Amino acid sequence: MLTSQLDHATRTETSAQLESGGGQIVELPGESDWREARDAIAGAVQVDIRFGKFNDGRGFTLAAHLRERAGYKGHLRAVGALIPDQAQFLKRVGFDAVSPDRTDLAADWARAEARFSVVYQPAVRGPLAVPAKRIESGADLAVLNARYGEADALDILRDAVTRTWRGRIALLSSFGAEAAVSLHLLSRIAPATPVLFLDTGRLFAQTEQYQRELTQKLGLTNIRILKPQASDVAREDVDGKLWSRDSDACCAMRKVRPLDGVIGDYDALITGRKRFHGGERMKLPAVERVNGTMRVNPLARWSAEEVQAYFRRYDLPRHPLTDMGYASIGCWTCTAPAHSDDVRSGRWAGQDKSECGIHRPLPVAAE
């Protein structure tokens, strides 16, 4: 929806009023260089850009430059040999008004300005561009989830790694109780894909050992170990007991921020999360968006039994702690054996917390 119409044709009168009010009106030829024009328009209340010919499009770029780069916020008017078919373009590059040489076509100008409800390009003003609309409405997720909805995990992974996000995707692995499944699937497709491993400094020794063992066995060649900043640890966790006072702050420092530090390198992260994990994960889609990065969850629809069957079928090594009743494994400080069928019941047991925060939108920072 256009919020207001371009002022049309009657501008001369307004200009006169502005002039009498002491405001300065500057006219620039469309071919002006915006840098050179900057001084001339300093202090102007109105700038007119003159189009010598309607099909000399320099004035469009000049207007965009004045708005976007020179920071000109005053009234901007297009004057000269313009035609109604240009109304919407003029408005979108930043003009407020138009004064065409031919003055008898006001109805055509008004109609032309409302002609297109859809635009593909972001611009100074006008409707939201289509790519942004699609993201806003989740059209991209709808298309991808429709595509991946019935596909099996290997096909999803293959498509994600070799085609849809090729070169801009990594697998995020805890090297925990079920991690061998997604790592093994990945090793069958592209073992050089980056695997991000968050070494919080609070991991079980068994996890570190398992990480080395699995990496070697599966032939994964691109493990990237992400650690918390030493300076953050020294400042925020002086006594090493932050986890017991404020587990959210501890997760933020040891997992969320280290991941944030590299996430710009990727458009998508593969996770091994599954719906049967319960809690927020019960509605997990194949593809979702978290803080602008896509998350691909090829195993979302797998059951606990399917996970176990996969381990048996490929004779995958188990995390040493699974024999001791650990069904989901994070830091030693905040992980206990599962105490029910809920596999994640041993994570932050006794707290109202079920996720560390790496899969969740960031909380809005307090002002």
Next chain:
Amino acid sequence: MYRYDEHDTTLVRERIEEFRDQIERRMDGRLSEAEFKPLRLMNGVYLQLHAYMLRVAIPYGSLRAEQMRVLAHLARTYDRGYGHFTTRQNIQYNWPALTDIPAMLEALADVEMHAIQTSGNCIRNVTADPFAGAARDELEDSRPWAEIIRQWSSLHPEFTFLPRKFKIAVNGAGEDRAGIRVHDIGLQIVENARGQLGFEVWVGGGQGRTPRLARKLKDFLEPQDLLSYLTAALRVYNAHGRRDNLYKARIKILVDALGIEGFAAEVEEEWSYIRDGDLKLPAGEIARIRSFFSRPELTGPAPLPEAGPAAFRAWVDTNIRPHRVAGLSSAVISLKPIGGTPGDATAEQMDLIAELTERYGFDEVRVTPDQNLVLPHVRNEDLFPVWSALREASLATANAGLASDIVACPGLDYCNLANARSIPVAQAISQTLDAEGLAQAAGEVTIKISGCINACGHHHVAHIGVLGVDKRGEEFYQITLGGAFGEDAAIGEIVGKGLAADDVPPAIARILRAYLDFRDEDERFIDTLRRLGSDAFKEAIYADLAA
């Protein structure tokens, strides 16, 4: 293949309404002819020698069967029963009435097609490798990127009144089949050391009266920055490109004037301000568009057929290209029957091709820059039925890539810019070469004919180029040698004085005979030519003309 969503559909419908309104305003005088002309051109409507011409966009040359059927319907209903496929992967209809055009556009919109920006001083339909998504030497499918550019460039508020036309090509394969070095901007998809894809950017290529090969503008552009970088380049061009001389208005002249370093510095400066803004491509949008372009998977692949009639085996030898999926092949449908008009297809032929596309082609057919069609995905065991059906429709000429696979502009038979005819010359050359078996004997040779210096027939980048010139009211033809289109792109050199139309076919036959004498074993024509230089062939061209 990409499918429109409600936004794409709405834009195309609104554009038709706009064009209807523009015609009405032209009729009642609210638009002058001078004002109407660029507006109709931006919707693909030319005024030619005999009638209006409508050029329909076939983005990156890709069509589904139902789209091909609509092209056939337009040929039957609004043209004289045929359409003409062009070197920029579009199709032209030469005989519509102006007032029929909105109805034609409606029919196109029904199958997600349009004629937007197929002409005019704006960003034109994007060219891509016609074998994209199929070719064995492909690094990455170029079509999603071409689609992203198609959308971004459609009705661009800032770049609709450029100094001159602006053509973009995207190539994702080892061999450059999109012609990135002869486009205003060419994008070659490359992979960096980290396995990430990006674009090598080339700028300032073009043909016409000042042919230029594009120069490299940037080694590696990250995909999410594609549109901000193109915007920066277009801004520099829109602001600084020449507008005082039609023939010096293309971006290649600006790049000449500033030097490639100077031009690159301007673009980088502009880009540094906008690269992190709203033009950054959302990962979700890239993924969404990519997800439309899948390739068929096969179980139980069959080998290429080795049996069958000699004519079929000859067609397999010349017209089949290797596919990246075992058991599939890409089949070139030659629109170059011996003595025919290059690039023309009748409505009946288009309907048949639509049927084959649906039945054997995984619903995809492509238009090539050589004015042929391609079924990119055909099961090897289906090649014989495909060939048999094509042969019934005179579409099975076994000459893809041979000297009789001639590219030609419409020339003086249609075009009001032309100095000379192109089509009859092409017809005569293919007949002469065919009669002597020379096209088959000489193997890979490109011959391209332009009827004037605007070079729509791409003669500059042909191994053997033919340029029609007007000399005191008579048509003459200059021969150029040594041009090339792909990654070894080169501009051909003019050899000697022009020839009369009748002298062109025998001169070309003599060039090929000379090559067969000169070549070392399996050496290709272009390699022999590069080894010996064009002077070695000059004698052959003018041999029988001395007397």
